[in-house]
Amino acid sequence: MANTMEVKVPDIGDFKDVPVVEIMVSVGARIEKEDPLISLESDKATIEVPAPAGGTVKSIEVKVGDKVSQGSLVLMLDVDEGAAAGTPASAAPVAVTAAPAAAVPAAAQPSAPAPAVQPPAAPLPAAAAIAVAEPAAAPVVGVHASPSVRRFARELGVDLSQVGASGPKARIVKEDVQSFVKRALSAPPMAAPARGAGLPFDLPPLPQVDFSKFGPVETLPLSRIQKLSGPNLHRNWVSIPHVTQFDEVDITDLEAFRKVQLEALKKQGVRLTVLAFLVKAVARALREFPTFNASLAPGGDSLVLKKYVHVGVAVDTPDGLVVPVIRDCDRKGVSEIARELASLSEAAREKKLKPTDMQGGCFSISSLGGIGGTAFTPIINAPEVAILGVSKATIRPVYVDGAFVPRLMLPLSLSYDHRVVDGATGARFITHLNGLLSDVRRLLL
Numbered sequence: 001m002a003n004t005m006e007v008k009v010p011d012i013g014d015f016k017d018v019p020v021v022e023i024m025v026s027v028g029a030r031i032e033k034e035d036p037l038i039s040l041e042s043d044k045a046t047i048e049v050p051a052p053a054g055g056t057v058k059s060i061e062v063k064v065g066d067k068v069s070q071g072s073l074v075l076m077l078d079v080d081e082g083a084a085a086g087t088p089a090s091a092a093p094v095a096v097t098a099a100p101a102a103a104v105p106a107a108a109q110p111s112a113p114a115p116a117v118q119p120p121a122a123p124l125p126a127a128a129a130i131a132v133a134e135p136a137a138a139p140v141v142g143v144h145a146s147p148s149v150r151r152f153a154r155e156l157g158v159d160l161s162q163v164g165a166s167g168p169k170a171r172i173v174k175e176d177v178q179s180f181v182k183r184a185l186s187a188p189p190m191a192a193p194a195r196g197a198g199l200p201f202d203l204p205p206l207p208q209v210d211f212s213k214f215g216p217v218e219t220l221p222l223s224r225i226q227k228l229s230g231p232n233l234h235r236n237w238v239s240i241p242h243v244t245q246f247d248e249v250d251i252t253d254l255e256a257f258r259k260v261q262l263e264a265l266k267k268q269g270v271r272l273t274v275l276a277f278l279v280k281a282v283a284r285a286l287r288e289f290p291t292f293n294a295s296l297a298p299g300g301d302s303l304v305l306k307k308y309v310h311v312g313v314a315v316d317t318p319d320g321l322v323v324p325v326i327r328d329c330d331r332k333g334v335s336e337i338a339r340e341l342a343s344l345s346e347a348a349r350e351k352k353l354k355p356t357d358m359q360g361g362c363f364s365i366s367s368l369g370g371i372g373g374t375a376f377t378p379i380i381n382a383p384e385v386a387i388l389g390v391s392k393a394t395i396r397p398v399y400v401d402g403a404f405v406p407r408l409m410l411p412l413s414l415s416y417d418h419r420v421v422d423g424a425t426g427a428r429f430i431t432h433l434n435g436l437l438s439d440v441r442r443l444l445l
């Protein structure tokens with residue numbers, strides 16, 4: 001028959017009225033001698049109270065937040081046969097760690113590594129000394145966790161600084177480590193995180209500079225669109241291996257053709273710009289190169305090929321960049337594309353775009369040709385796999401048939417996702433595009 005034992009807080013040195021921050025056992029639980037029962041945390045240290053004997057927890061006499069001192073009753077334990085009973089048992093505190101350094105900014109940390117374990121205010125009994133001497137691995141400063149949770153994390157190879165805390169006072173409890181491990185195990189393989197959630201980087205924080213020390217400054221809040229698009233741009237930039245392929249297209253003939261058509265179409269209310277031809281040419285090239293008209297499937301091990309061709313066009317608005325989408329560009333003529341382009345960019349600038357106007361794009365075009373510049377490296381608009389940047393066309397001397405002749409040259413910058421498109425295919429795509437734009441008859445056929 002089991003004997004019941006009162007388990008009390010042991011000698012914890014100078015500490016008094018120390019709050020209970022974690023209860024690691026439940027009523028009915030079977031425990032072994034030395035298993036941690038509760039965790040206490042003072043300003044200076046975290047202390048665990050271990051079981052003085054093996055047995056079954058009969059009742060728990062403290063709750064999180066209670067303040068305890070040496071001799072406070074922790075729980076009643078039905079001890080295994082053969083163990084001493086009847087008399088109150090005080091366990092030796094099993095381990096003590098330094099209080100978390102969360103309040104200390106990284107820059108303010110001493111350059112010498114902080115000890116993983118700091119001695120408590122008073123000498124500890126032998127059991128504590130053993131625990132303190134345990135190989136401490138790398139100290140995880142700035143996190144809030146009991147020695148047993150730290151030990152548990154160490155056994156699983158979990159970096160506690162990556163684990164979210166659900167315990168009181170932002171404390172990491174055992175369940176937090178377990179859920180972290182579960183999430184890590186159920187996450188898709190390396191190719192996939194690149195498309196979303198956590199990034200496998202551990203970068204130092206950016207320096208915090210007080211610019212006003214160097215001269216007058218003014219703070220300008222980011223626009224709503226900038227705040228929304230910034231994190232997506234950042235994710236796309238760091239998670240997609242971009243390659244940017246440049247080319248120059250001779251659009252002299254295209255421009256001559258455009259000028260001829262311009263007046264006639266103006267009467268119908270259509271403004272025929274170079275961009276409309278570019279959208280059409282891209283749509284034709286996407287049909288020819290299906291891997292450009294695709295997205296990586298979740299998990300990153302297959303491609304979703306799209307049988308439709310919807311092209312997004314980046315539009316600069318006073319509030320920031322938006323990308324409305326022109327649908328089925330492969331089935332539309334250049335003048336129809338020009339008409340839609342004008343109405344979508346007007347709606348964008350008047351903030352009248354509907355969310356659906358910006359969805360379903362297969363590929364994006366970003367044209368800075370109306371502004372200037374010779375080339376740039378556009379950021380892919382995930383989950384698309386490529387984007388075309390367009391810079392300002394200029395008249396340049398081109399060597400043709402033994403002589404330099406003036407030609408209107410349009411610079412193109414094609415960024416593609418190198419996981420999906422290899423270099424040769426990227427070069428073939430832009431060469432194909434070049435062929436379509438430099439011979440307008442091919443484009444319109």
Ligand code: COA
Pocket residue numbers: 273274275276313314315316317321345366367368369370371378390391392393394410
């Ligand atoms: N080379 C030379 N001139 C060009 C050109 C090019 N590649 N593209 C446009 N132009 C000229 C146009 O012919 C027009 O000239 P005009 O006034 O004499 O007729 C002028 O530049 C302005 O063109 P724009 O009104 O910009 O029309 P568009 O059809 O070329 O572009 C938008 C429409 C909506 C894409 C454009 O106005 C826009 O917002 N561009 C910015 C996109 C952006 O910010 N991207 C950045 C992403 S990082």
